[in-house]
Ligand SMILES: Cc1ncc(COP(=O)(O)O)c(C=O)c1O
């Protein structure tokens with residue numbers, strides 16, 4: 549009975565839970581969603597989103613000038629963004645597409661932060677046109693181009709300089725962003741002189757510095773080390789005569805994917821930030837993604853075959869790496885449980901139908917015993933799940949459903965070509 553036993557160990561309010569042996573999302577049985585919408589389907593819980601969104605905000609909102617900008621890349625679904633806008637979130641964006649998403653969802657332009665190492669002139673112009681609240685500059689030339697574009701419009705672009713603090717975030721190499729060899733931000737040693745030059749430009753309203761050292765951080769120590777370096781930089785910039793009013797501390801807080809994972813709570817994170825930034829005298833911006841949306845989603849799938857394998861049986865499900873890329877890309881783990889939990893378990897390798905050996909969700913895992921036709925879920929897919937989906941193998945993008953209490957709605961992806969939407 550691994551599914552039921554595993555889920556009963558979860559802490560905090562439970563939005564995906566068994567009732568009479570069937571897994572529910574809030575008050576809607578997943579069997580009903582599968583019958584109505586088909587599988588695979590990404591299912592989000594509005595209650596879980598509200599809970600995580602409020603928990604993070606509660607942890608940081610007492611900090612001076614605190615602003616929370618949800619990292620849209622984690623979950624750009626318009627209904628999700630709308631819900632977060634209602635909870636007081638702005639948006640951290642990295643492309644013109646994400647800008648449109650954030651604006652479509654009703655986010656205030658003033659609450660939008662534009663990060664990203666390769667913003668095009670067109671994207672910078674569109675963001676200026678939209679009057680977004682903050683540009684995070686990732687290289688000096690970007691600042692010069694933005695200054696020119698802003699000056700041409702008779703405005704000054706509110707900007708921070710993103711600094712690379714050269715700290716090892718202790719996370720997967722592909723999602724680490726704050727080591728000197730990474731492409732993000734400017735080297736901290738070069739930041740003061742560069743800041744001096746950028747601050748001279750008429751078209752920029754340079755207000756401070758930003759950083760983001762990586763994602764799925766399971767320890768606060770690297771964040772604290774990076775923040776201390778940024779604190780020293782703030783005082784150095786003030787000694788050089790600059791007025792520093794804002795620091796953007798990025799995102800990165802990890803969440804549990806295995807039941808035994810231990811990660812810092814948002815409250816512990818907020819307490820660390822309060823301690824480290826006490827003397828800074830600036831407003832703080834946060835860019836959380838995963839910690840807000842991750843636990844609010846599951847991927848509902850159906851078992852197509854149980855196939856004999858050399859070491860373990862293969863459970864071939866109808867979801868694949870094009871629906872959930874994290875296991876194939878980072879070797880990431882997403883718990884698997886049956887929607888109708890029986891009493892038996894089995895050891896199996898879970899795989900999708902895509903023609904790649906890497907389309908595997910777990911090798912030799914102990915899971916609920918499932919049979920052909922059974923429904924099952926991958927847990928904790930609300931962040932970087934549907935967001936990273938592709939139509940590889942000409943598989944249609946899977947639908948997304950938002951459950952709120954006893955109601956559920958298909959919350960489509962308006963920006964995607966109609967022929968790609970299931
Ligand atoms: C600049 C920036 N901000 C915020 C985030 C959000 O990170 P997370 O989802 O780990 O909170 C990312 C992704 O790592 C990012 O690149």
Ligand SMILES: N[C@@H](CCCC[NH3+])C(=O)O
Pocket residue numbers: 621723725763764874931932
């Ligand atoms: N896509 C990554 C996170 C990347 C964060 C973006 N900087 C993941 O699924 O874990």
